[in-house]
Amino acid sequence: MKFFIDTANLSEIREAQDLGVLDGVTTNPSLMAKEGIKGKDSVFSHYKAICDIVDGDVSAEVIATDFQGIVREGEELVEIDNKIVVKVPMIKDGVKAIKYFTQRGIKTNCTLIFSAGQAILAAKAGATYVSPFIGRIDDIGGDGMELIEQLVLIFENYGFDTEILAASIRHVPHLLQCAEIGADVVTCPLNVIMGLLKHPLTDLGLEKFLADAKKM
Ligand code: G3P
Numbered sequence: 001m002k003f004f005i006d007t008a009n010l011s012e013i014r015e016a017q018d019l020g021v022l023d024g025v026t027t028n029p030s031l032m033a034k035e036g037i038k039g040k041d042s043v044f045s046h047y048k049a050i051c052d053i054v055d056g057d058v059s060a061e062v063i064a065t066d067f068q069g070i071v072r073e074g075e076e077l078v079e080i081d082n083k084i085v086v087k088v089p090m091i092k093d094g095v096k097a098i099k100y101f102t103q104r105g106i107k108t109n110c111t112l113i114f115s116a117g118q119a120i121l122a123a124k125a126g127a128t129y130v131s132p133f134i135g136r137i138d139d140i141g142g143d144g145m146e147l148i149e150q151l152v153l154i155f156e157n158y159g160f161d162t163e164i165l166a167a168s169i170r171h172v173p174h175l176l177q178c179a180e181i182g183a184d185v186v187t188c189p190l191n192v193i194m195g196l197l198k199h200p201l202t203d204l205g206l207e208k209f210l211a212d213a214k215k216m
Contacts, residue, residue, distance in 0.1 A: 024056035102126030133168035
């Protein structure tokens, strides 16, 4: 199971990278805006800074929604660094663009996936990753994890190479359920990754060991 961090914050990315468990980064326009990154030059240099920290794939999202625009932006983004994966929204021109990028060996992450049908389309177009948004499905009273189960089954049925990148992960149980079901990748905020460390019995046990160590 691969761990990606879902942020554009450089210090959080460094902290996850320093832990030694990070396989990549996902960003989106909202996460970039949250860091105050504005203007094409700043956006591109920020992506480069992220790529310089991590070893794995870094998803950078296109803003265009028409085929030509998506292709133009994607081709510029992959010039930044060979770790860049072009993140493309699940729309008609997005699917066409994913096919175009696939034929040229450019990695893609199809984002804003909320149904199995959308994921099948993206996989058929050759997407490297599909990003189903678990938390946002839960937010409207659905069950995001059901979608992950469906995708794991469907992708196994047909041997799709596309990886299931579970996104919009809000808490540790989301991550653990994805692990049980068999999502290929989880992308989550730093607090969820660090949340895996925590158990009160570990803290109590360590406290006792350290106290006893003084008696040794
Ligand atoms: O990777 C997608 C993710 O950033 C969306 O998360 O919490 O905004 O639904 P959230």
